[in-house]
Amino acid sequence: MTDSKYFTTTKKGEIFELKAELNSDKKEKKKEAVKKVIASMTVGKDVSALFPDVVNCMQTDNLELKKLVYLYLMNYAKSQPDMAIMAVNTFVKDCEDPNPLIRALAVRTMGCIRVDKITEYLCEPLRKCLKDEDPYVRKTAAVCVAKLHDINAQLVEDQGFLDTLKDLISDSNPMVVANAVAALSEIAESHPSSNLLDLNPQSINKLLTALNECTEWGQIFILDCLANYMPKDDREAQSICERVTPRLSHANSAVVLSAVKVLMKFMEMLSKDLDYYGTLLKKLAPPLVTLLSAEPELQYVALRNINLIVQKRPEILKHEMKVFFVKYNDPIYVKLEKLDIMIRLASQANIAQVLAELKEYATEVDVDFVRKAVRAIGRCAIKVEQSAERCVSTLLDLIQTKVNYVVQEAIVVIKDIFRKYPNKYESVIATLCENLDSLDEPEARAAMIWIVGEYAERIDNADELLESFLEGFHDESTQVQLQLLTAIVKLFLKKPTETQELVQQVLSLATQDSDNPDLRDRGYIYWRLLSTDPVAAKEVVLAEKPLISEETDLIEPTLLDELICYIGTLASVYHKPPSAFVEGGRGVVHKSLPPRTASSESAESPETAPTGAPPGEQPDVIPAQGDLLGDLLNLDLGPPVSGPPLATSSVQMGAVDLLGGGLDSLIGGTNFVAPPTAAVPANLGAPIGSGLSDLFDLTSGVGTLSGSYVAPKAVWLPAMKAKGLEISGTFTRQVGSISMDLQLTNKALQVMTDFAIQFNRNSFGLAPAAPLQVHAPLSPNQTVEISLPLSTVGSVMKMEPLNNLQVGSGQGRHPSPYSPTSRAPLGSVEGRVYRQMFLATWKDIPNENEAQFQIRDCPLNAEAASSKLQSSNIFTVAKRNVEGQDMLYQSLKLTNGIWVLAELRIQPGNPSCTVRLSLKCRAPEVSQHVYQAYETILKN
């Protein structure tokens, strides 16, 4: 009869029945009932309700029953912590049982009951068991210390169990020593600072002695512990190595790997000139090779570790290439790892053999494997220069198979070969181009596009090829889009005449229609480069690329050293430091190789390391510009932007809000503009030419402006920067509205159509009031004049400098950003305030906000000045004569609602003709500009 019958009771009221059976007087019945309970527990039923009844069965002399009850306890004690105390007495008693099996069972189970409350009751029994005469009990008690430490570390320390555990390292029984070592290592691992395993030559010696006598598992514990020791000199390292080497002959693969770990680590301390060093190298190879006959999972672990060892000490396995040849029935994960190691071992000496194998693999049926094999051929070409030609011809053979994924992989690796050996194998490009249509994977498409772009000058129909990719631009993956962008720019730089349209198309696709910031940024970078300085663009985009390194996938040396310390563990399988996959800081101690190596703190796995940025990008510049330009694009061209002027400005311009509070309900004026770069000096240098004056245009009802000043048009956007479109312009003011007068000149050779304009957000809410209307296409050398009405209700954003306005206009969807250098803005018609209000406001604005200026060489009298200013919407509120000076009190309001109050002091007859200006405003930062406006107006 079998135990499976216990699984069959599924009747209702089962628990109740079991309860009755558990309390039965008959031993046999009791035992049956406990088995049923355990069976239920096994299939996942909750039988915790039977806790007291099961615990009652604990006191029995039947070992099997006792084991079952203990098993039950381990499972449910945590959910019934109060009742678990009931079990304590039995544990205490069982720990004194004459039968060591029962003593050990009790001490083993005790530690598995993770209930804080009862742990302290277990200290005494544990103490006894640690000193038990039977080694079976002692070895179990040693592990129990580690269990207890996991539950309550403080208690274990207070009770002095750690010292007892350390004493057990000198136990006469090797099993006990092994378990004590394991327990101590475990505790030390979770408490790195505890310095529990202060290994010294004496204790090391004991461990090495125990190593020869304990079980295979014990040997692993000891070897893993030894690996943490730092020998004081090379002599000691050598003697430990000598005593560890015999373990390489153990049948258990895990023992072998742990021994390899110790040897690899201590070898670091040995001088390479030492005979022993060479001997050791020779001794390591055969056991590593033998690991490949182990079970597949162990082979996998071994291969992952060999991968590390080969990188650290290639000399060990350099002659063993053949054992890594793939067999037909290897599991796929073994095949892939073998392939990787084959490439690492590839050298001039064995390359012929390797290539023959790889070619064989490349024609198998397993897609993943085939791909990796093809890739491997490429890596061989890069690694072993002499073989490059052979590899390329092998790849070409494979391309001829027309097997889709083989072709794609081949193209991906050929790209790398081109990068490693430029100007050598370009003859194959024609063959590659034949397969263009079959490429459907992003990586292959990107590689092909790169090749076409890179060798555009040698491919007659490069533009056609690239254009064909451009059609479905938005369906491509980012990788392909980026590559296409770069390739077309390269093409343009190489064949500028025929490909202008193509490059414009791709730039606009990248910058306007894409949500991908990388793509947009790269698009803008190219755009700016091309528009500002084509020569620089050429230097950047067509710069000579650094050759790719021999092996791109080598593990970074500090990480490699750390991983060597973790041979055989999960870290060595993942090729990641434990900190990357073990929860929290607990249990994570950075390990490093002894001497000669740098410490491996903060080693980063290569997967997480950032991939190299493409050359020519300057990440610190791009984001800022990109944002600005991005904003620029957000402005809608159609209806005027109706931003929430005051609401936004109150957030963005705290000072403005203050003023708004004082002089509510006012009107719009406008301000103007200085571009970020070139225009600023222009402002300073020639304030007259492009002064503020054009702003203060008082039209006050009269048809066209008389006195209103209009600055002459200045060239805002030179043709060079905008693919032949020159834009000059100025701001004018007519009947209370502001316009931007533009003159567009086509200096390119082609007809231009489809013009558009966009404004960036600015301090004055300036935005186009209507779309830019250029009705006819602009033929070469033709010029057109347009007046673009502006509104002041666009969204307001404080710019730095305040009068910074950025505008983009151009053909189709590619705006060329520029900044008009003329000043727009000005006071608005509603800028007049009454005297009382003026006085109140003047007083209300704190004196710190007052700014004093002098305007020299202004021969005007008060009358003339007043009227001149009024034509620019600066209104005189009052006029007084104080001590022979004419005082003009004036007000103006900017389009964004900022009020400015001014006191103008004119001294008639003053030979220097100096006029003093005091400005008061809640937003003092505008004062400077208002002053400049005054100056411009008054001097004109």
Next chain:
Amino acid sequence: MSASAVFILDVKGKPLISRNYKGDVAMSKIEHFMPLLVQREEEGALAPLLSHGQVHFLWIKHSNLYCIHPTWCPWRWVWGLSAMVAAQAKRGWAEDRSCTAHLCGLGWGQGQVEMRVVARDRVEVRGLYSIYFAINGTFSLTLLPLVVATTSKNANASLVYSFLYKTIEVFCEYFKELEEESIRDNFVIVYELLDELMDFGFPQTTDSKILQEYITQQSNKLETGKSRVPPTVTNAVSWRSEGIKYKKNEVFIDVIESVNLLVNANGSVLLSEIVGTIKLKVFLSGMPELRLGLNDRVLFELTGRSKNKSVELEDVKFHQCVRLSRFDNDRTISFIPPDGDFELMSYRLSTQVKPLIWIESVIEKFSHSRVEIMVKAKGQFKKQSVANGVEISVPVPSDADSPRFKTSVGSAKYVPEKNVVIWSIKSFPGGKEYLMRAHFGLPSVEKEEVEGRPPIGVKFEIPYFTVSGIQVRYMKIIEKSGYQALPWVRYITQSGDYQLRTS
């Protein structure tokens, strides 16, 4: 350091039995395992180590997995199937229901398969290899449990895998076979064993012979209260109990050499390797000290003997009973053996030897009409020796039909479920050369999928002969009672992984 918990799962990934050793990983995490496995399998990225968040699953499948496609359907395929079955079962599949699933990216090719779950652990699969050709016959797979260990730390992975294999070995010795039924039938003892095999993630006693001394299936025995820990458990000699008695003291020594061979399609040998094992069957009383002498070249050099007739062992692995440090010092193989059968040592040589059975083959495929196969086999070993039970399996396309054979000796048989022709020759003397011709028809409509090019495999056994020339020079048996014991030695060479690629 090691496993937090060990699970034995059934076909569907449901735990049959489990043991939580450390309590740092929630037992419910195992629910993530099977979906993860299925997902990875679909991605073609299956590995023996899977991770879900901070939990790492180290898993093995029980290697006795029976499948009637042992060489032809790589392991991955079987897993693909079982994973699919598991996935289907999760969707509420009742037994004895059929469904069609698409097999893709699996090693065997692509196509439709029809599966029927005929029992909890058995699934019947019928493959429609493509739209046109149904695979002949139905085959069934027995899906056996998986053993999984979990951990949340940087565990020693090789230790965990070794331990899992050891665990399976112990279960197999206890229950003959490890499968769902045997686990259910013996759950009490499985729990007991799990308790004894590992403690807090540290493997303890894993020697099934010793375990059987105090954990027995006849639990009644224990009730007498006599049960004690055998001192062996903690002895330095943890593999042999004291007080063993035999009337006749004998040791049987089997020296078995397997030849692994890999030959590429144009006939050059890529890899030729001999893996030898020395197995002992020990019927000796008391605690005997044994010493085995081999014609080991290093030993001969050490002792200044002539190197003739000696063998250079490239890598030697010993059973834990052998004193490794002593071997390291003076190449002496000395040990106290366990009782009964065990593998004393294994060794590896990569010295190039002439392939024992050489195959030349011409496989000509005339698309849409036929396949012509010609295979020539040559015995390249001593004339006095005879290879027994030679089986040469030659791959044929999966859509081949109407086989015809002609052999100069032995018989040929078409095994459609493996897509091979097996040519069997009972006795194949050295120096002889035989020929087999086969002819198959091919359907006029070709299937689309590309097939792999499996190698030709050869199986054979040559008794009284070791290809390496290794010899047992002596076996000294010393026991304090001073009895006389007889060692018996047998030699045999057999095929290991013997593959010749076809073009």
